[in-house]
Amino acid sequence: MKVAILGGDGFCGWPASLYLSDQGHDVIIVDNLSRRAIDEELGAESLTPIATPEERVAAWKEVTGKEIAFHNFNVAEDYDTLLDFLRTEQPDAVVHFAEQRAAPYSMKNSKNKRYTVDNNTNATNNLLAAIVEADLDIHVVHLGTMGVYGYGTAGMKIPEGYLEIQVMSDEDEAGNKVEPHPIEMEILYPSNPGSIYHMTKVLDQTLFAFYAKNDELRITDLHQGIIWGTTTEQTAKDERLINRFDYDGDYGTVLNRFLMQAAVDYPLTVHGTGGQTRAFIHIRDMVRCIEIALQNPPARGERVKIFNQMTETHRVRDLANLLAEISGAEVANVPNPRKESAENELHVVNETFLDLGLKPTKLADGLLHEVEEVARKYADRADMSKIPARSLWTKSNEAGVPAVTADAK
Numbered sequence: 001m002k003v004a005i006l007g008g009d010g011f012c013g014w015p016a017s018l019y020l021s022d023q024g025h026d027v028i029i030v031d032n033l034s035r036r037a038i039d040e041e042l043g044a045e046s047l048t049p050i051a052t053p054e055e056r057v058a059a060w061k062e063v064t065g066k067e068i069a070f071h072n073f074n075v076a077e078d079y080d081t082l083l084d085f086l087r088t089e090q091p092d093a094v095v096h097f098a099e100q101r102a103a104p105y106s107m108k109n110s111k112n113k114r115y116t117v118d119n120n121t122n123a124t125n126n127l128l129a130a131i132v133e134a135d136l137d138i139h140v141v142h143l144g145t146m147g148v149y150g151y152g153t154a155g156m157k158i159p160e161g162y163l164e165i166q167v168m169s170d171e172d173e174a175g176n177k178v179e180p181h182p183i184e185m186e187i188l189y190p191s192n193p194g195s196i197y198h199m200t201k202v203l204d205q206t207l208f209a210f211y212a213k214n215d216e217l218r219i220t221d222l223h224q225g226i227i228w229g230t231t232t233e234q235t236a237k238d239e240r241l242i243n244r245f246d247y248d249g250d251y252g253t254v255l256n257r258f259l260m261q262a263a264v265d266y267p268l269t270v271h272g273t274g275g276q277t278r279a280f281i282h283i284r285d286m287v288r289c290i291e292i293a294l295q296n297p298p299a300r301g302e303r304v305k306i307f308n309q310m311t312e313t314h315r316v317r318d319l320a321n322l323l324a325e326i327s328g329a330e331v332a333n334v335p336n337p338r339k340e341s342a343e344n345e346l347h348v349v350n351e352t353f354l355d356l357g358l359k360p361t362k363l364a365d366g367l368l369h370e371v372e373e374v375a376r377k378y379a380d381r382a383d384m385s386k387i388p389a390r391s392l393w394t395k396s397n398e399a400g401v402p403a404v405t406a407d408a409k
Contacts, residue, residue, distance in 0.1 A: 001025055001026070001091075001092040001093060001294065002025070002026040002028070002089065002090070002091045002092050002093075003020055003025050003026065003027050003028070003091060003092065003093050003094070003095060003294065004028045004029075004030060004085075004086075004089060004091040004093070004094045004095070005017050005020075005027060005028070005029050005030065005094075005095045005097065006030045006031070006075050006094060006095065006096050006097055006098035006123070006127065007030075007031055007075075007096070007097030007098035007099065008027075008029030008030060008031050008070075008097065009029065009031035009033060009035065009036070009053050009056075010031070010035050010097055010101070010244075011035075011101070011227070011243065011244050011246065012097050012101075012143060012227065012283075012286060013029070013031070013095075013097040014056070014235070014243055014244070015232045015234065015235055015243050015283055015286075015287050016095065016097070016286070016287045016290050017029055017068055018060065018068075018232065018234035018235060018241065018287075019232060019233075019234055019287035019288070019290070019291065020287075020290070020291060020294075021060065021064075021066050021068050021234075022064065022066070022233075022234050023291060027068045027069075028068070028069040028070075028071065028089060028091065029053070029057070029068060029069065029070045029071065030071045030072075030073065030075060030082075030085065030098070031053065031070070031071075031072065031098070032072060032073055032074040032075070033053070033072065034074075034100070034119070035244075038100075038105070038251075042105075042248060042250060042251075042386070043383070043386070044246075044248035044250070044251070044383060044386040045381065045383075046244035046245055046246060047245040047246070047247050047260060047374075047375060047378050047379075047381055047382060048230065048242045048243065048244060048245040048374065048378050048381075049242070049378070049381070050242060050243070050244050051240045051241075051242075053070050053072075054070065055240055056240060056241060057069075057070050059238050059240035059241055060241060062238075063237050063238045063241070064237070071085060073085075075098045075123045075126055075127060076098070076118065076119045076120075076122040076123040076126060077122070079126050079129075079130065082126055082127065082130050083130045083133060083134060086130050086131065086134045086136060086138070087134045087136075090136060091138060092138065092139065093138060093139040093140070093141060093294050093297070094127065094131075094138055094139075094140050094141070095141045095142075095143075095290060095294075096123070096124065096127060096140060096141065096142040096143065097143050098123045098127075099119065099120040099123055099124070099143075099200065099201075100115065100116045100119050100120055100197065100200075101197065101251075102197060102250050102251045103147070103194070103195035103196075103197040103198060103338075104195075104249060104250045104251075104337070104389055104391035105197070105250040105251065105391065106195050106196040106197035106200075107195050107196060107197075107391050107392070107393050108250070108391040112196075113196045116196050116197055116200060117196065117199075117200055117203075120197075120200035120201075120203075120204070121200055121203050121204070121207075124142070124203075124204045124207050124208075125207055127140065128140070128207060128208075128211045128215075128217060131217060132211070132215045132217070137218070137300065138217075138218070139218045139219075139220070139294065139297040139298075140208075140217065140218065140219045140220070141219075141220045141222065141290060141293045141294055142204060142208065142219065142220070142221050142222065143222055143224055144201045144204060144205070144221045144222055144223045144224065145197075145198060145201045145223060145224055146158075146223050146224060146225050146278075146279045146308065146310060146348070147193060147194055147195070147197075147198035147201065148189075148191050148192075148193060148198060148201050148202050148205060148223060149189055149191065149192065149223070150191070150192025150193070150194060151194065151276065151277065151278070151340065151341065151344045151346060152192070152341070152344050152345070152346070156347070157347045157348060157349050158189065158308070158346075158347065158348045158349060159189060159349050160223075160306050160307055160308045160349055160350070160351070160352055161188065161189060161221070161223065161304070161305075161306025161307075161308075162186045162187065162188060162189065162306065163186065163187055163188070163189045163190070164184065164185075164186050165184070165185060165186070165187055166182045166183065166184050166185075167182070167183050167185070168180050168181070168182055168183075169181060169182075169183050188205060188209065191205070194338070194339075194340055195338075195393070204221070205221065205304075208221055208304045209303070209304055212298075212302070212303055212304045213303070216300045216301045217300075218297050218298050218299070218300055218302070219298065219304045219305070220293045220296075220297065220298065220304070220305040220306075220307065221304055221305070221306045221307075222289065222290075222293060222306075222307050222309040223306060223307065223308050223309060223310075224281060224286065224289075224309040224310065225278065225279030225280050225281045225308075225309065225310030225311070225313075225348075226253050226254060226255065226278050226279065226280050226281070227253055227256075227280075227281055227282070227283050227286055228253065228255035228256055228259075228280055228281075228282055228283070228363075228371065229256070229282045229283040229284065229361075229367060229370075229371055230243050230244070230245045230256065230283060230371060230374055231243065231283070231370065231371075231374060232283060232284050232287055233284070243283070245260070245374060245375070245378070247260040247261075247375075247382065247386070247387065248383075248386040248387065249386065249387060249388050249389030249390055249391065250389070250391055254278065254316060254319070255280065255319055256371065257269070257387070258319060258320060258323050259323065259368065259371045259372045259375055260375040260382065260387075261329065261387065262323050262324075262326075262327035262329040262372060262375075263327075263372050263375035263376040263379055264375070264376075264379045264382050264384070265329070266329075266384065266387060267329065267330045267331065267332035268320045268323060268324060268329050268330065268331045268332065269332055269334050269387065269388065269389070270316055270317055270320045270331055270332065270333050270334065271316070271333075271334060271335070271336035271337065271338065271389070272333070272335065272336035272342050273317065273333070273342045273343060274315065274316040274317025274318075274320060274333065275315060275316070275317060275342050275343030275344070276315065276316045276340065276341075276342075276343070276344060277313055277314065277315050277316075277344050277345055277346040278313065278314065278316065278346065279308075279310035279312070279313050279346060279348055280310060280311065280312055280313070280314060280363075281309060281310050281311050281360075282311070282360075282361035282362075282367065284361055285311055285358060285360055285361050286309070288358060289307070289309050289353055289358060292353060292356045292357065292358060293305075293307065295356075296356060307350075307352045307353055308348050308349060308350045308352070308353075309350075309353065310348060310350055311350065311358075311360035311361065311362065312360070312362055312363065313346050313347070313348065314363070317331075319363075322363075323368070326368065326369075327372065334388075337389050337390070337391060337392045337393060338393045339393035339394050340393075
């Protein structure tokens with residue numbers, strides 16, 4: 001199928017583009033390189049040296065003989081360009097990664113909060129509105145987040161998007177008084193975002209539900225856990241295809257940050273007690289999940305399909321202790337810059353992907369060493385001053401900026 005990947009130059013978008021191309025799909029990348037601009041803004045480059053988009057797609061053709069087209073425009077701002085692109089290319093599916101993806105970055109200041117809302121919400125609405133205006137039957141696959149649910153269980157496993165509820169009513173459909181009786185229905189699982197970034201994904205949910213109901217768009221929303229790993233079979237084919245590896249306090253995901261810290265002999269920075277339980281998925285499983293979602297679209301008129309895209313859950317302190325045992329690194333508990341519970345449980349249903357053939361990659365499979373080897377290989381590119389997380393959720397915890405320093409041992 002022809003697949004347009006919005007945000008195809010990013011941490012998730014690039015390996016997904018290569019994987020889908022490798023499976024024989026016709027892939028077109030759209031990206032305005034905003035993530036690279038944020039690198040310059042933060043002064044924190046990828047630990048791995050990533051090539052330009054032009055070099056990347058040229059290397060892919062040289063190595064595999066397969067072509068990936070690249071278009072540079074802003075989905076959130078250039079609506080007419082997006083509309084023309086869809087009308088011209090008429091993709092069978094669009095994979096939507098074109099959103100600012102970091103919770104800490106979204107909470108850094110009012111400018112970043114506004115940018116995250118403007119960019120993410122406009123990108124999503126522009127895409128959906130353009131599909132309607134172009135009068136095309138395009139399956140939209142969106143990378144969402146487990147964070148829309150919040151981080152708690154309410155004494156139950158978090159379902160895949162929808163919650164079955166029962167309410168009591170003493171009226172019939174005409175509004176006449178009758179004996180109280182139960183009415184069963186399904187609603188979106190109540191959202192509880194923990195950052196501006198997560199809130200935009202909640203807004204996405206509402207946009208998707210409306211367009212699926214009103215315009216019968218076919219939409220799949222993937223509520224993804226935290227990605228670990230950086231290398232896929234495709235990105236390993238040539239160094240020019242290497243994926244980015246974020247380790248800084250704004251964009252580095254927790255497990256990758258720990259692996260990088262261990263590689264450069266920096267204490268593993270555990271925020272607060274480390275009792276936060278999070279959902280995880282390896283990057284190789286992420287690209288496979290994208291393909292599975294593309295192969296199993298909803299029908300026109302069907303409600304939004306929601307999959308929980310995760311494979312296992314772990315407490316942060318347990319991950320830190322595991323890596324400390326493996327690598328000999330020290331663990332440093334630092335004040336938590338986030339406004340969140342110190343401890344939480346997290347139980348999640350993820351049956352759909354398993355039923356559709358996903359064979360999960362788990363921490364026990366030994367790939368932790370592979371990621372640490374990547375970190376060691378490029379350790380000389382690390383800027384230790386960028387490791388501490390300095391974006392604060394509230395002004396009240398300004399004194400709680402992590403105190404581990406670059407020369408700490």
